[in-house]
Amino acid sequence: MNKKILIVEDNKTLAKLIAKKLQSALGLTVDVAYSMAEAKLFIARYTYFIALLDINLPDAPNGEIVDFVTEKNIRTIILSGNIDKEFRKKILKKNIIDYVNKSGVDDINYIIHAIQRLQNNAKHKVLVVDDSRVFRKQMQTMLENLFFQVISVAHGEEAIGMLKSQPDISLVLTDYNMPVMDGLELVIEIRKTYTKNELCILVLSSNEDEEITALFLKHGANDYVKKPFSKEEFSCRINNSIEALENIQMITNYANRDYLTGLYNRRYFFDTINEYIDEVKNSGEKFAIAMIDIDHFKNINDTYGHDTGDKIIIALADILRSSTNPHDIVARFGGEEFCVVLKNINQYSAEEIFNRLREEVEKFSYHLKDDKYINFTVSIGATLFNEEESLEENINAADMLLYNAKKNGRNQVVFQA
Incomplete structure (x- = not known):
């Protein structure tokens, strides 16, 4: 994975502060552009892991930088002082990772954590199970934007076969109503082999029946998300589930490994x-x-x-x-x-x-x-x-x-x- 970050921010003091903190915390190379014209020069010359973009620049006051950067297939986090809800919704519809308000040091710390999360996500495989090709494609795009490796299948039986051939899958996203094997049957079947400490299951469904939600959770789903959902909710729930899995595995690893050598104890x-x-x-x-x-x-x-x-x-x-x-x-x-x-x-x-x-x-x-x-x-x-x-x-x-x-x-x- 490329380890270079581009910051596009016309406030030079803020841009330098963010760059310094990112370099110190992450050990990544950071380039800073103060205008869209400078950003274009950097992008023409280098490949970037991620871009942090202000959306009101002297030569691009209406967010033109967002479309330009995303069209170059660079993952993007927005940094903005604009707190208007409708404007925020409009920007979040674009192919971006996150929208962060510029309000203080805590926001910079949030960005650092978010980038660390993206780096870790690249180690994980996610299996999407849904009979709607359109929805599978939508999920794949969102997950790949979060750096996950993504595999998608149309129903539960295909999912079970994929888990057998790809046992290192970390997370399964499944719909409820599907042909051949529905989501609940799939969860029950997966939990015969994988515990919650080994693999996360998130159910994405438009079903409003609270009993169905409870059934999924009782049979081993880690979380249940009702459709439709926002991009931010989806990203947060996915990242929280993966972090919980990593923390459990880290604790297990510490219990099983020798502290000095990393070999088994x-x-x-x-x-x-x-x-x-x-x-x-x-x-x-x-x-x-x-x-x-x-x-x-x-x-x-x-x-x-x-x-x-x-x-x-x-x-x-x-x-x-x-x-x-x-x-x-x-x-x-x-x-x-x-x-x-x-x-x-x-x-x-x-x-x-x-x-x-x-x-x-x-x-x-x-x-x-x-x-x-x-x-x-x-x-x-x-x-x-x-x-x-x-x-x-x-x-x-x-x-x-x-x-x-x-x-x-x-x-x-x-x-x-």
Whole structure:
């Protein structure tokens, strides 16, 4: 995504203040034009992520800048001192993101938050489900203007198929009355697979029956919006739903992740691996468990300090992450101790991966100041999972093999099938 913003504002003091705050808060490049003519020169030369426009300029007093910029497919937020409601409604009918009154510092803070929201929206997919092609197109335009990735389908059955092929969809917008599968049936079906913490559902319907609204909410809809609705209401409800989802996922992530490395923590490891063992119990799928420990880590802490020791742990975490597949499990158990599970693998491939991992660590150098470097090694104890023993017994076996690796001179892999 392009990270350049254009401000078009004839009040030079205000324009410079907004530009300074945006650059400080967002780290984005900001260009400032004081007239429509200057704006045209900037737009001819650069590509912009978003434009913030005043609508009363010396050479464009009647909002001509809005049509010019939106026709260039630049997303637009209006900054205006005009508080006339009818004028505001007229401008909001144009293909803009928002209309913000220029009344103080709080409005600048609102704009900063709005731009941060737009940047985050680009990470999310939204599925629109409605049997009206015109309405689907309208929703798609509004959502894409908010930077969402948008997919649209005509009814519930198509939506279920799309969710299976695109499991990373964050939000579903659905109508109520549709052929094949109506909106309520769709909500019920989605909630069999996705919880509210994993996927948001917003119902958009012209149905006035309050019992229907309650039914949707009881069966798992996050929100219910009655048609017709304003662009501002729609944007606020969409953004609020996505923010709530992000906050829940962030809290969940903090609970599951090690604070230092970002790897899974010990508690989450045991929850996940037990689920995986149940899944593959009858399939015959093999997997390997390894315990990994940094050699002479106490010496590193004593010689260079705990801050450097933490950086060595982070460096090892990065190597473990990059040396394994995304579906494998990599966890920090505590201190300098890690556990790695390689899924769907045989003895020879597992042993090869662990040896390659050990070599990657041995080749790595952590750069200190003054052109000094720290080299370190790891010892690894690994075993193929033995179905006749418990998870704890398998981990203890890997731990014993790790002890043997340490005892035999460190910087080695001891693997037992």
